[in-house]
Amino acid sequence: MSYCLGIDIGSAYSKGVLMDDRELRASYYCLSGGDFRLTADKIKKELLSQADITSKDISRTVATGYGSKMVAFADKEITDISCHSKAISTLFPSVKTIVDFGDLYSKVFLIDGKGNLLNFLLSGKCAGGSARVLKVMAKVLQVNIENLGDLSFKAKKDIEFNTGCAVFAESEVISRVAEGFAKEDLLAAIHKALSAQCYSLAERLGIERDFALTGGGARNKGLIKAMGDLAGMDVHVPDAPHMTAALGAAILADEALKRLEVRGQNFFVDK
Amino acid sequence: MAEEQKKKKKRRTATKAASSIGPMVKDFIVGTNRIRAEGKQKLAFTFIVCHHEEILRAMDVVPIWTENFAGICGAKRDAERFLERAESLGFSRSLCTYALCGIGFDHWREELGEMPPDAPWGGMARPDFMISTGQILCDPRAKWYQASQQYMPDVPIYNMDMPYPLYDRTADHREVLGYYHKYVVKELRGLIDFLEKQTGKKMDYDKLEERVELSDKTWNLIHETYELRSASPCPMGTGDAMNTMVPMCFMMATQETYDFFTGLNKELKEKIAKKEGVIENEKYRLLWGGGLPSWFALTDFNYFNSKGAVFPAETTYRMVTPLDEMDLPETSDPVEHLAWRWLGYWTFWYDKARKRPGSEPDVERLINYIETYDIDGVVMHEAFSCRTWHVGLIWQLHQLAKIYKPIPVLYLGKDGKQETGHRELPSLILESDIIDISSYSEVDTRNRIDAFIETLESVAKDKASVS
Amino acid sequence: MNDKKVKGLSKVENYYQHYGLRAGELNKEGEKVIGYICSFVPVEIITAAGCIPFRIKGDVHEPITKGDNLMETIVCPLVRSYFDLCLKGRYDFLSGIVIPHACDSMVRGYSAWNYSLDLPYSYFLNIPSVVKESSFEFFNAELNNYRRGLERFVGKEISDDDIAGAIRLHNNNREKAKALYEFTKPEVPLISGTELRKVLAVGLSLPISESNQLFDEVLTEIKERKASPGKKGPRILIDGACIDNYSIMEIVEGLEADVVTDTVCTGTRDYWPEADTGIDPIDALAIRYLDKINCPKTYRENRPGTFEGDIADRFGDIGARAEEFNVDGAILLVYKFCDPFGFEVPARKAYYESVGIPLLCLESEYSAGTIGQLKTRIQAFLEMIG
Incomplete structure (x- = not known):
C-alpha cells in the first residue's frame, strides 16, 4: 500500500x-x-x-x-x-487549454500532451472575472448557488450587464433588482459577462484544442455552456471540478x- | 515605524557595490537638507532621465529627485500616510503614487513649516525651484509640480518639453529628427536661461563640456559593465541593479559615479574569473522585461533566487546605450550634443526593429537582451498607478510571442505521434504598485512566482527531451 | 439609409444610435474615412486631404473584453473602450487612424493600435506639452509632417488653399454649434442638454459639409419648437475630459435640472475655439490646437506667480461659460486613471470655490453599470443647490 x-x-x-x-x-x-x-x-x-x-x-x-x-x-x-x-x-489527455474558475482569480493555462505547464495567465486585479461574482450573486438574489446555472437557462430577455468584478457587480445587480429585472434574465447576463471576460483571458494566451474547465466555478452549468458557445467547441469538465x-x-x-x-x-x- | 526599521533585516545583495548604495542615498537626502539650512546652493526638484544633469551640475544646482524620495518612502514602507494626505486633498488614488506621495509630503511640510514627524531620512527639502518635463511619456511629471505649486506658490517652475519621434514602421525617423533636435536644444537653452536667472550666475560652458564628457564616458562604462552580467553563472542580478540605478540615474555627470562603475566593473570581472554567481546553482536566467519594481518588495528578487532563478538583465533603469553605436552627429556645442544624445537614446532600437517584421523598438530590445543574456523567461511588473511604464507591456509580450519562438518542443500530435515545434518564452506579469503597499499581496505574488518556476521547469524538461 | 426626408433631430437620433452609419455608407461609396481620438487632432487637414475625419466614440454599454487582451486595465477606461470597439470591428470602415500625443494612455497604447488595426494609414501626432515660441515652431514642423503623410496616403498634394478652405468649413461648423448652445440660455431651455450633446457628437461623425447641413436643420427645427423639453430647474455645467455618453446628462435632466453648458471635449472645449483666418493656415492650426484648446495636458506657465492668479488663468473659461449660461452648479466628471485631469482636481475645486459655483466631483469608470450608481450623489447635490 x-x-x-x-x-x-x-x-x-x-x-x-x-x-x-x-x-x-x-x-x-x-x-x-x-x-x-x-x-x-x-x-x-x-x-x-x-x-x-x-x-x-x-x-x-x-x-x-x-x-x-x-x-x-x-x-x-x-x-x-x-x-x-x-x-x-x-x-x-487531449486537453491543451484549461480555464480554472477560482474564487479569487480565474486562471488560464496551456499544457502539453504530458501535463507539463507551458504558460499561464491570471485574471487581473482590476478586471475581476473570478467565480466569486457567482457567490455574491447567489447571495444578493437569494438563490442556491447550485441552481444558478439552471436558472440562467430560463432567461427570456437579453439584458445588459457590464462588470465582471465582484464588488461592482454586487451594487449593479442590486440596482437592477430595484429596477424590476427578472432574476433569470439577470443571471443569464452575469454568466455572459463573466464568461466573456474569462474567454478573453484565454484568447490572450491563445486557445489550443482541446479545451477544459475546472475549479469550483466549473460546477456551474451556465458557465460551461457560455464558455462552450464562445469557444465554438466542446469543453471537457471533470465530474467534480472543484x-x-x-x-x-x-x-x-x-x-x-x-x-x-x-x-x-x-x-x-x-x- | 522606526523600531520596525531597525528590526528589518537588510536585503542580501550579490555585489559589494550594490550594498554600498543605501548609505549613498541617505547621505544624498541628508545632504540636501544641510544645503537647505546653509542656503549657499540652490535646490531644484526634478526628474531623472532628462539629460539635463550636466547642466545642473555645471551650474552648481543640487537636484532633489522627487521620484527617488517617493521610492525611499515606499522602500521604508512609509508612503501610506503621504498617499492618504494627498487623497484627502482630493487626488484620486488611481493616479501616479510617486506624485501623490510627493504632493502629500510637500503639503504636510508646508502646513507645518517644518518636516513632517519622523520624515524618512530627514525628509524632502523645500526646493528653490522645480524643473519638470513630461517628455512624451509621463503625464504626472507634467502635472506634479504644478499641483505642488498650489501649496508653495512662490516656487517657480521651468517646464521643458523633451519630445522624441515615436516609432513609425513606415517612415525613417531621421526625416524628422532635425526639427526635434532644434526644439530640444531650445528647451535646454531655456533651462540654462532659467537657471542663470534663478542663481544669478552665468553658465560656464567649459565646465559644461567637462561634465558632458564625463557622463559620456560613464555611459560607455555602464554599458560595458552591465554586459558583463551575461556571464554564466550570472554575477549580478536585477535585485542589485535596483540599487546600482542610483548613481546611474541620480548622480550622472559626477566623478563619483564614474568611480562607482569602475569599481563595479572590477568586482564583476573578479566574480566571473572565480565563477561566482548570484546563486550557487543557477537553473533559470530571467529577463526583467518591463515595469518599475515594487520598492517595498525588493526581497521578491531574493525569492526568485531561492528558486534557482537569476535576472542577468532588465530593461528598467537601463538608461544608457553605447555611444559608439549611436551614430550621433558631431558637434562642438555641448547643449547640441545633449540633444542628439537624447534623441539617439530614444531611437536606439528603431533601425534594428525595422529589420524584423512585426517588431517594435521595445520588443526588439527584449529579443536582443534575451539573446545576449541567454534568457529562459520574461518577468514584468504592472504597477497600477503608473501608465508611463506599465501600459504596453501586455502588447509587447503578445508581439514577442508572435514573432519570436526560440524553444524547440515536442508536441503530442493528433494521431498520438510526437511532433516538433517551437514555442515562445514563458512570461509572467506581476501586479502591484511602485509604492502603494495596499496593492500588494506577498502570498499571491509568491504563488505566481512558484507557478512560473514550475512552468520553466516543465519547459526545460520538454526542451531537454528534444535535444 | 441616408433618407433625404429624415431631417434634423430624428436624423441625429438615428446616427447617434448607429454611430458611424453614415461614415460606413460613404466608405462603401469609395470615400476614405480617417478615425481619430481626442480633441487634439487637426481635423482640418484630413478634410483638406479629401478624407472624412471621424471621431471614434466609446460605448458605455459594451463591456470591454477583446481590448483587455492587448491593453492593460490601468489605461483610462475611455481609451480602453475606444480600443475595444475598434478591435471588435465596430468601426471597420476606417482607412486610417490618427492618435495625438494627449496622454500616456494614448501614447503608450499606440503600438497596440497601430499593429492590431493594421490600417493603410496610421499617424501619431506629436503635440508639445508647453506653450512657448519654440513649441510653435516645432508644432508647425510636425503639422507639416502630418500633412505630408496624408499627402502620401491620398496621392495628391494638400495645398495651403485646401487647408484654408477646410478651416473655413470647420469654423463654420463651430459657429453653428455655438448657435445651438444659444437655445439653452432661456430660463426654460429650448433644447435639452442630452439632445444638444447628441447633435454635437453626431456632427463629429460626418463629413464637415453634411455636419454643417445637419446643424442647420437642427437650428431650424429648434427655432420652430413650440414645447420646450427644458425643466426650469437648477442650471448645470458639466466639466471634465471627453464625455461622449449621455447617461450623466440623462440622470441630471431626469432629476428636473438642466445641463445648459459644459467645458468638456466634444463640447465647448472643442467647439468654442476657432482657427484664425487671414494668416498662414498651418500657423492658424498650430495656434488653435496648442494654445486655444484648454486641456490640462498643455502646461501654461504660472505668470501671475500666485496660486489664485494661476487658477484664474487656467480655468477662466469655466467662469466665463458659467456666467454666460447663468449656471447654478457644476459637475466635474473625471475618469479613473486619468492623470492629466486627476492631478488638477484640487486646483479646479479651489477655482470653483473662488468664483462661488457649487461643485460636485465624480470619478467615473466609464461603464453604464457604475454611472447609475452616481445618481444618488447627483440627486443630493441638486437638492443642495436647488
Whole structure:
C-alpha cells in the first residue's frame, strides 16, 4: 500500500483527496475558514477516517492552493496551476487549454500532451472575472448557488450587464433588482459577462484544442455552456471540478513516490 | 515605524557595490537638507532621465529627485500616510503614487513649516525651484509640480518639453529628427536661461563640456559593465541593479559615479574569473522585461533566487546605450550634443526593429537582451498607478510571442505521434504598485512566482527531451 | 439609409444610435474615412486631404473584453473602450487612424493600435506639452509632417488653399454649434442638454459639409419648437475630459435640472475655439490646437506667480461659460486613471470655490453599470443647490 494525499487549501474552500496507487480512496471538502493550519488538519483527519487508515500509512503528501504554505505536514508544495494541469491531462489527455474558475482569480493555462505547464495567465486585479461574482450573486438574489446555472437557462430577455468584478457587480445587480429585472434574465447576463471576460483571458494566451474547465466555478452549468458557445467547441469538465487541484496534488505525490521508489530511496520517503 | 526599521533585516545583495548604495542615498537626502539650512546652493526638484544633469551640475544646482524620495518612502514602507494626505486633498488614488506621495509630503511640510514627524531620512527639502518635463511619456511629471505649486506658490517652475519621434514602421525617423533636435536644444537653452536667472550666475560652458564628457564616458562604462552580467553563472542580478540605478540615474555627470562603475566593473570581472554567481546553482536566467519594481518588495528578487532563478538583465533603469553605436552627429556645442544624445537614446532600437517584421523598438530590445543574456523567461511588473511604464507591456509580450519562438518542443500530435515545434518564452506579469503597499499581496505574488518556476521547469524538461 | 426626408433631430437620433452609419455608407461609396481620438487632432487637414475625419466614440454599454487582451486595465477606461470597439470591428470602415500625443494612455497604447488595426494609414501626432515660441515652431514642423503623410496616403498634394478652405468649413461648423448652445440660455431651455450633446457628437461623425447641413436643420427645427423639453430647474455645467455618453446628462435632466453648458471635449472645449483666418493656415492650426484648446495636458506657465492668479488663468473659461449660461452648479466628471485631469482636481475645486459655483466631483469608470450608481450623489447635490 502506498497512500498519497493531495490537499488544496483555497481562498474560499479547501479540498483533500486520498489515493492508493492511483485509486481514489477518499475525498472531502469544507470551507477554508480563518485558520488554514486547522483546516488542513481537519481534512486529513476526515480522509484518514473515511479510508480507515492512520497517518503512518500515508507515504507522501502534496499541498497546493492559496494557503499551501500553511500545510505543516506536506512533503512538498506545488502550485494549483500545476496540480490542475496534472489532473486534467490525466483525465482528458487531449486537453491543451484549461480555464480554472477560482474564487479569487480565474486562471488560464496551456499544457502539453504530458501535463507539463507551458504558460499561464491570471485574471487581473482590476478586471475581476473570478467565480466569486457567482457567490455574491447567489447571495444578493437569494438563490442556491447550485441552481444558478439552471436558472440562467430560463432567461427570456437579453439584458445588459457590464462588470465582471465582484464588488461592482454586487451594487449593479442590486440596482437592477430595484429596477424590476427578472432574476433569470439577470443571471443569464452575469454568466455572459463573466464568461466573456474569462474567454478573453484565454484568447490572450491563445486557445489550443482541446479545451477544459475546472475549479469550483466549473460546477456551474451556465458557465460551461457560455464558455462552450464562445469557444465554438466542446469543453471537457471533470465530474467534480472543484476537487481537481487536490486530485492533481495526489497524483503528483504518487508520481514522485514512484520516482523515488525506482531510485531505491523508498525508505527515505517512508521515514 | 522606526523600531520596525531597525528590526528589518537588510536585503542580501550579490555585489559589494550594490550594498554600498543605501548609505549613498541617505547621505544624498541628508545632504540636501544641510544645503537647505546653509542656503549657499540652490535646490531644484526634478526628474531623472532628462539629460539635463550636466547642466545642473555645471551650474552648481543640487537636484532633489522627487521620484527617488517617493521610492525611499515606499522602500521604508512609509508612503501610506503621504498617499492618504494627498487623497484627502482630493487626488484620486488611481493616479501616479510617486506624485501623490510627493504632493502629500510637500503639503504636510508646508502646513507645518517644518518636516513632517519622523520624515524618512530627514525628509524632502523645500526646493528653490522645480524643473519638470513630461517628455512624451509621463503625464504626472507634467502635472506634479504644478499641483505642488498650489501649496508653495512662490516656487517657480521651468517646464521643458523633451519630445522624441515615436516609432513609425513606415517612415525613417531621421526625416524628422532635425526639427526635434532644434526644439530640444531650445528647451535646454531655456533651462540654462532659467537657471542663470534663478542663481544669478552665468553658465560656464567649459565646465559644461567637462561634465558632458564625463557622463559620456560613464555611459560607455555602464554599458560595458552591465554586459558583463551575461556571464554564466550570472554575477549580478536585477535585485542589485535596483540599487546600482542610483548613481546611474541620480548622480550622472559626477566623478563619483564614474568611480562607482569602475569599481563595479572590477568586482564583476573578479566574480566571473572565480565563477561566482548570484546563486550557487543557477537553473533559470530571467529577463526583467518591463515595469518599475515594487520598492517595498525588493526581497521578491531574493525569492526568485531561492528558486534557482537569476535576472542577468532588465530593461528598467537601463538608461544608457553605447555611444559608439549611436551614430550621433558631431558637434562642438555641448547643449547640441545633449540633444542628439537624447534623441539617439530614444531611437536606439528603431533601425534594428525595422529589420524584423512585426517588431517594435521595445520588443526588439527584449529579443536582443534575451539573446545576449541567454534568457529562459520574461518577468514584468504592472504597477497600477503608473501608465508611463506599465501600459504596453501586455502588447509587447503578445508581439514577442508572435514573432519570436526560440524553444524547440515536442508536441503530442493528433494521431498520438510526437511532433516538433517551437514555442515562445514563458512570461509572467506581476501586479502591484511602485509604492502603494495596499496593492500588494506577498502570498499571491509568491504563488505566481512558484507557478512560473514550475512552468520553466516543465519547459526545460520538454526542451531537454528534444535535444 | 441616408433618407433625404429624415431631417434634423430624428436624423441625429438615428446616427447617434448607429454611430458611424453614415461614415460606413460613404466608405462603401469609395470615400476614405480617417478615425481619430481626442480633441487634439487637426481635423482640418484630413478634410483638406479629401478624407472624412471621424471621431471614434466609446460605448458605455459594451463591456470591454477583446481590448483587455492587448491593453492593460490601468489605461483610462475611455481609451480602453475606444480600443475595444475598434478591435471588435465596430468601426471597420476606417482607412486610417490618427492618435495625438494627449496622454500616456494614448501614447503608450499606440503600438497596440497601430499593429492590431493594421490600417493603410496610421499617424501619431506629436503635440508639445508647453506653450512657448519654440513649441510653435516645432508644432508647425510636425503639422507639416502630418500633412505630408496624408499627402502620401491620398496621392495628391494638400495645398495651403485646401487647408484654408477646410478651416473655413470647420469654423463654420463651430459657429453653428455655438448657435445651438444659444437655445439653452432661456430660463426654460429650448433644447435639452442630452439632445444638444447628441447633435454635437453626431456632427463629429460626418463629413464637415453634411455636419454643417445637419446643424442647420437642427437650428431650424429648434427655432420652430413650440414645447420646450427644458425643466426650469437648477442650471448645470458639466466639466471634465471627453464625455461622449449621455447617461450623466440623462440622470441630471431626469432629476428636473438642466445641463445648459459644459467645458468638456466634444463640447465647448472643442467647439468654442476657432482657427484664425487671414494668416498662414498651418500657423492658424498650430495656434488653435496648442494654445486655444484648454486641456490640462498643455502646461501654461504660472505668470501671475500666485496660486489664485494661476487658477484664474487656467480655468477662466469655466467662469466665463458659467456666467454666460447663468449656471447654478457644476459637475466635474473625471475618469479613473486619468492623470492629466486627476492631478488638477484640487486646483479646479479651489477655482470653483473662488468664483462661488457649487461643485460636485465624480470619478467615473466609464461603464453604464457604475454611472447609475452616481445618481444618488447627483440627486443630493441638486437638492443642495436647488
